[in-house]
Amino acid sequence: MSMRPELLRGAEALGCALDEAQADRLLGYLDLMARWNKVYNLTALRDPAQMLTHHLLDSLAVVAPLRRHRAQAPGADTLLDVGSGGGLPGVVLAATDAALKVTCVDAVQKKATFVRQVAAELRLPNLQALHARVETITTQRWPVVTARAFASLPDIVALTRPLLAEGGVWMAMKGQHPADEIAALPADIEVFAIEPLTVPGLGAERCIVWMRPR
């Protein structure tokens, strides 16, 4: 059964209606993920319908908030997705915004290789993948650093702080409001917004924790 209608409906509910080309890319990504998963074990989910809600729609939920942030932060046109795994949310962000240059980094070679393959097959020149432990990167800084299912907020900050550009922000994707993690952040880190998200069909709490150095 085609998943296009559910994808289109879900994206619209999330405030990021997709054009045909964007929907094609995201469905192509889902297809590549399902095929590579048989060999490379990129995600524990096997059911494509679950991959749609738990991965694609969950990642699409941050597209509109990121657009709002970028509208207020001119120059925030590059993003680092830390511990990107099979490319979540980095691939989804690159596939929905050609003006955003996305770098996905993961410590596992096969995951970076998969994201490179996605960039080639889906023709996404704004997507690149690095195979590295994020704490070893010294070559570049980014105005937005994002992470999904990567680490606690204090660990995200500790591992990626040198990679944040002047005036940059962290956009951390979390489940329930992570009060304990927020309480454990260093005093010079400000949580300037916590945005609750409602992901169609997911039935679980989600939020974005926006952070920046004070």
Ligand SMILES: C[S@@+](CC[C@H](N)C(=O)[O-])C[C@H]1O[C@@H](n2cnc3c(N)ncnc32)[C@H](O)[C@@H]1O
């Ligand atoms: C649970 S997975 C989440 C993957 C993806 N963000 C998602 O939401 O499906 C966490 C990923 O972080 C990667 N990782 C863990 N420590 C890392 C580090 N220090 N630098 C880069 N990647 C790391 C792991 O290899 C793994 O792919």
